[in-house]
Amino acid sequence: AQSVSQHNHHVILSEAASLELGCNYSYGGTVNLFWYVQYPGQHLQLLLKYFSGDPLVKGIKGFEAEFIKSKFSFNLRKPSVQWSDTAEYFCAVTPYSGGGADGLTFGKGTHLIIQP
Amino acid sequence: EAGVVQSPRYKIIEKKQPVAFWCNPISGHNTLYWYLQNLGQGPELLIRYENEEAVDDSQLPKDRFSAERLKGVDSTLKIQPAELGDSAVYLCASSPRGDFYNEQFFGPGTRLTVL
Numbered sequence: 001a002q003s004v005s006q007h008n009h010h011v012i013l014s015e016a017a018s019l020e021l022g023c024n025y026s027y028g029g030t031v032n033l034f035w036y037v038q039y040p041g042q043h044l045q046l047l048l049k050y051f052s053g054d055p056l057v058k059g060i061k062g063f064e065a066e067f068i069k070s071k072f073s074f075n076l077r078k079p080s081v082q083w084s085d086t087a088e089y090f091c092a093v094t095p096y097s098g099g100g101a102d103g104l105t106f107g108k109g110t111h112l113i114i115q116p
Numbered sequence: 117e118a119g120v121v122q123s124p125r126y127k128i129i130e131k132k133q134p135v136a137f138w139c140n141p142i143s144g145h146n147t148l149y150w151y152l153q154n155l156g157q158g159p160e161l162l163i164r165y166e167n168e169e170a171v172d173d174s175q176l177p178k179d180r181f182s183a184e185r186l187k188g189v190d191s192t193l194k195i196q197p198a199e200l201g202d203s204a205v206y207l208c209a210s211s212p213r214g215d216f217y218n219e220q221f222f223g224p225g226t227r228l229t230v231l
Contacts, residue, residue, distance in 0.1 A: 004158070034219070043119075044159075044207070044222040090158050103149050103172065104220060106158025 002027035002095050006107035013081055014115050021076040021110050023091035030096040033074040034104065035065055038088040047089075050074065061085070086114045118142065120223030122208050128229045134196035137226045141189070141210030148185060149220060150193050151207040159207050165191065195228075203230045 007022035048059025055067040092104040151159035167188035185191040
């Protein structure tokens with residue numbers, strides 16, 4: 001079975017700082033990779049996804065992530081964070097089983113707090 | 117486009133009582149998922165439907181949990197009887213079709229508190 005590890009459970013940054021949230025997964029086959037965000041009081045929303053092709057993917061609100069297959073990693077980055085980026089961030093993976101889209105396997109999440 | 121709708125948003129019950137959660141997926145989405153999210157954790161899959169068929173219920177605790185998706189649209193997740201450890205957020209998600217390339221859209225969740 002696949003698993004996802006997010007390295008930091010709590011991150012506190014000041015506005016304009018650069019952000020990198022780590023994500024590693026374990027699975028031997030082809031995967032789809034996702035980053036979801038949950039703003040306070042809101043539901044999970046997709047930030048970005050990787051299916052194939054260019055390993056550097058860009059998402060909404062200036063976020064990007066890089067898939068490094070050799071490291072089984074999919075780290076999330078943003079060059080300059082804003083106070084409104086305060087949220088819970090989840091990395092998730094779906095393996096390709098050939099039988100359709102399995103459910104997502106999520107990491108435990110990273111609680112990001114941006115201080116003004 | 118309306119998103120995934122869940123009700124109720126909050127539910128407080130006493131242990132050993134039954135409880136049911138309802139989900140209405142995005143129109144036209146054939147695949148529906150139920151997830152469980154404990155405090156401080158990421159969501160965990162309970163069951164996946166392709167239309168009205170439960171194609172993956174391996175993580176559903178079948179002694180007390182049940183689910184149905186009649187007519188392949190709305191879905192209901194039931195717990196009977198509820199235990200203290202069932203306190204969590206129950207999320208519903210839907211996807212246009214059950215293949216490799218489609219993202220899942222999540223509802224707001226139902227927060228269950230078992231006393």
